[in-house]
Amino acid sequence: MRLRVSFADAPTFLRMIQAVAKTSPKCIIRLSAAAVQIIVPGEALESMQIWSTVPVDAFFNADYRIESNFNNQINLEIATEPLLQALRSTGKDAADVTMRLAKRDRDPLLSFSIGNTTMNGARLEIVQEVLIRILKPADINRIQEPVSPVPDxxxxxxxxxxxxxxxxxxxxxxxxxxxxxxxxxxxxxxxxxxxxxxxxxxxxxxxxxxxxxxxxxxxxxxxxxxxxxxxxxxxxxxxxxxxxxxxxxxxxxxxxxxxxxxxxxxxxxxxxxxxxxxxxxxxxxxxx
The missing domain is CATH 3.70.10.10 (Proliferating Cell Nuclear Antigen)
Incomplete structure (x- = not known):
């Protein structure tokens, strides 16, 4: 399982996660070759659900690389607050932001590398790591988008x-x-x-x-x-x-x-x- 991407629009991704974080302490991010989905399935019948779908090229550059045994799809559960902290480090002036799937010992995580240039021209790189839980196909298949009638x-x-x-x-x-x-x-x-x-x-x-x-x-x-x-x-x-x-x-x-x-x-x-x-x-x- 591999994932490595560089951001074309990190600020919009940050704003989406900010919106999600106001409603839930965790979310599901579903990554495929074509799209990025951000999902809050809700924990009770009366709970709000969020289903967001964005084309890959809205967030990421052409070097987007994803591989998995599940049709090149990666599904992960992540706490929204640590993810927000990592994304806030990108700022508006970051020269480049890269996200990749990694491990700390046996624990899977998302590693964010934020590159910038100091006032004297030196290269500065910040690395932020956020622990995640990889969801199995059986886990993600149980999560279904709500079905509703045609709106009135x-x-x-x-x-x-x-x-x-x-x-x-x-x-x-x-x-x-x-x-x-x-x-x-x-x-x-x-x-x-x-x-x-x-x-x-x-x-x-x-x-x-x-x-x-x-x-x-x-x-x-x-x-x-x-x-x-x-x-x-x-x-x-x-x-x-x-x-x-x-x-x-x-x-x-x-x-x-x-x-x-x-x-x-x-x-x-x-x-x-x-x-x-x-x-x-x-x-x-x-x-x-």
Missing amino acids: VHIFLPAKISKLRKVAERMHSLTADHILLSASRSGELKLAIEKDDCRVETTWKDCARPKGDDITQSDDDHPASHHFSVKLDMKSFMRLLSSNIVDASSIIACICEAHCAIFYVYIGDTSQRSSRGVMTFFLPGLDT
């Missing part, structure tokens, strides 16, 4: 995600365990909580909606003003909004009524999203 509605979240987060924080402070997310095809988005005989609700109007066939939606006779809704775990929703998402200006929320909410975060310029990849956050709905 899809809508862009407000560009200033901080305002949405502040509203949710106020609702959370009212000791709400869940939150109701709803949207209409006319561009309205609502957050609401219900407690005893009280209902607190905030509405955003004129939210943009994806054009064309970016994301399909169910075919029905509901008027454009009809709201489709799903009840979500408040803590999971807050972790999503607090995750320092890669590009908070291009988050698409898809609602499968009473089933789940799916949030697509496109990596890089939205006009080039098909080539840069996407982070998918899956939040299961709670029983109403």
